[in-house]
Amino acid sequence: QQQVKQSPQSLIVQKGGISIINCAYENTAFDYFPWYQQFPGKGPALLIAIRPDVSEKKEGRFTISFNKSAKQFSLHIMDSQPGDSATYFCAASIRGKLIFGQGTELSVKP
Amino acid sequence: DTAVSQTPKYLVTQMGNDKSIKCEQNLGHDTMYWYKQDSKKFLKIMFSYNNKELIINETVPNRFSPKSPDKAHLNLHINSLELGDSAVYFCASSQLRVDTQYFGPGTRLTVL
Numbered sequence A: 001q002q003q004v005k006q007s008p009q010s011l012i013v014q015k016g017g018i019s020i021i022n023c024a025y026e027n028t029a030f031d032y033f034p035w036y037q038q039f040p041g042k043g044p045a046l047l048i049a050i051r052p053d054v055s056e057k058k059e060g061r062f063t064i065s066f067n068k069s070a071k072q073f074s075l076h077i078m079d080s081q082p083g084d085s086a087t088y089f090c091a092a093s094i095r096g097k098l099i100f101g102q103g104t105e106l107s108v109k110p
Numbered sequence B: 001d002t003a004v005s006q007t008p009k010y011l012v013t014q015m016g017n018d019k020s021i022k023c024e025q026n027l028g029h030d031t032m033y034w035y036k037q038d039s040k041k042f043l044k045i046m047f048s049y050n051n052k053e054l055i056i057n058e059t060v061p062n063r064f065s066p067k068s069p070d071k072a073h074l075n076l077h078i079n080s081l082e083l084g085d086s087a088v089y090f091c092a093s094s095q096l097r098v099d100t101q102y103f104g105p106g107t108r109l110t111v112l
Helices: none
Strands: A004-007 A010-014 A019-025 A033-038 A045-050 A056-059 A062-067 A072-077 A086-094 A097-100 A104-109 B004-007 B010-013 B019-025 B031-037 B043-050 B053-057 B064-070 B073-078 B087-094 B107-111
Touching (some): A004 A086, A019 A086, A033 A062, A045 A056, A045 A062, A097 B043, B004 B087, B010 B019, B019 B031, B019 B087, B019 B107, B043 B064, B073 B087
Parallel strands (some): B010 B107
Antiparallel strands (some): A004 A019, A033 A045, A033 A086, A056 A062, A086 A097, A086 A104, B019 B073, B031 B087, B043 B053, B064 B073, B087 B107
């Protein structure tokens, strides 16, 4: 019940396109949903996060959509750029304990 | 000016050895974590300390022992290393009740 399921495992998008990564969870006690971006050889870095009382949050080209009733949330990357090529992790937090999804390897082709 | 730092960055050792990984944060946070990232990039929390007190202890073999000398440092000691311990270990920190966690650069452990 503490799992977070992430899809797709890998994603190839053309430059300028929209990248969409989806996550689903079971435990309704989760109260914080961050997305992390990880480049090869680096640690994960917080990209954007949302709380369950908000249905959408946008920061620049990155948007989280949150559907509390469906227990799903997604990351949209608008105008995807080659520099966005990285692994993206969704996560859910309960009392400070982060449960990560399996990761999505995004490749943006020029 | 690194926020969360780890040493060493790479660690190659033989099975059965004991090794330590050190972590330091200069963000003034009161909570620190250890995560393990396996070969499939799956990230899993191992431990969390708040003000030197253990608050999260996942089902990790007791060969792994975290030690927090003060709230800015959290070290990970691993006894009797096994092949399956090969992974990237990340330290992270946050302020308790503030959910954003900041990760270090990772330590790649290879057990031969």
